[in-house]
Amino acid sequence: MINKEQLNSNIPEHVAIIMDGNGRWAKKKGFFRAVGHENGTKAVRETVESCAEIGVKYLTLYAFSTENWNRPKLEVDTLMKLLVNSLKNEIKTLQKNNIKLNAIGNLKLLPTKARTELLEVIEKTKSNDHMTLTLALSYGSREELIKTIEEISIKVKNGVISPHLINESVINEHLYTKNLPDVDLLIRTSGEQRISNFLLWQIAYAELYFTEVLWPDFKEADLLEAIFNYQKRERRFGKTSEQLS
Ligand code: FPP
Numbered sequence: 001m002i003n004k005e006q007l008n009s010n011i012p013e014h015v016a017i018i019m020d021g022n023g024r025w026a027k028k029k030g031f032f033r034a035v036g037h038e039n040g041t042k043a044v045r046e047t048v049e050s051c052a053e054i055g056v057k058y059l060t061l062y063a064f065s066t067e068n069w070n071r072p073k074l075e076v077d078t079l080m081k082l083l084v085n086s087l088k089n090e091i092k093t094l095q096k097n098n099i100k101l102n103a104i105g106n107l108k109l110l111p112t113k114a115r116t117e118l119l120e121v122i123e124k125t126k127s128n129d130h131m132t133l134t135l136a137l138s139y140g141s142r143e144e145l146i147k148t149i150e151e152i153s154i155k156v157k158n159g160v161i162s163p164h165l166i167n168e169s170v171i172n173e174h175l176y177t178k179n180l181p182d183v184d185l186l187i188r189t190s191g192e193q194r195i196s197n198f199l200l201w202q203i204a205y206a207e208l209y210f211t212e213v214l215w216p217d218f219k220e221a222d223l224l225e226a227i228f229n230y231q232k233r234e235r236r237f238g239k240t241s242e243q244l245s
Pocket of ligand 1: 022082
């Protein structure tokens with residue numbers, strides 16, 4: 001088991017997590033799926049606090065995808081209720097740890113209660129600057145890219161942007177993630193090895209880390225293991241090893 005002292009100072013600035021396996025965790029234990037999601041929120045709290053302590057500056061969690069709207073209504077309602085309760089209960093954790101809450105996704109689609117609560121916590125924590133916690137809610141990378149292309153096209157049509165001046169920065173400025181740096185480390189739990197429409201543009205150079213652990217079982221030790229593994233890798237960004245040294 002890795003402990004904090006084994007990590008070096010190369011802490012990934014931006015960690016993104018696909019929290020997967022709540023349903024399987026519940027099924028294995030003979031519980032309803034909702035119990036898996038409830039226990040998933042405990043893993044969220046532990047991970048948020050650990051990241052803040054280790055010095056991760058940006059943590060982005062895939063809490064609800066555009067595709068998750070297709071789940072049974074009861075499950076969607078449960079996830080939205082858990083979100084509202086977590087926001088109500090965890091504001092003190094955010095304030096205590098000086099964490100700013102942020103959200104990305106098509107937030108208009110969230111039920112009014114969830115959206116109002118979310119915007120309230122975002123407002124109350126906006127001056128915190130130790131870490132930014134971003135919840136991806138009703139988020140899908142393709143939807144984000146379509147929105148981006150549409151917004152840039154309108155600017156081109158109105159003469160605000162010239163087409164040959166479109167570059168990476170222009171695209172970044174129109175993404176939901178405009179205030180976030182690129183992802184350094186992407187973690188997915190539960191043994192699945194896919195990206196599932198999460199931050200496709202933003203993970204271009206991210207290190208990918210897959211673990212068999214189901215999300216409700218994801219503890220600080222699992223996070224440290226992922227970061228330790230990240231620190232052993234050489235990130236070349238297209239260069240040679242010799243150029244880096
Ligand atoms: C994946 O498990 C998880 C989700 C769809 C949602 C993640 C939500 C939480 C951790 C709880 C609420 C979050 C916050 C931020 C308060 P799954 O249901 O797809 O699991 P399965 O693949 O085993 O069925």
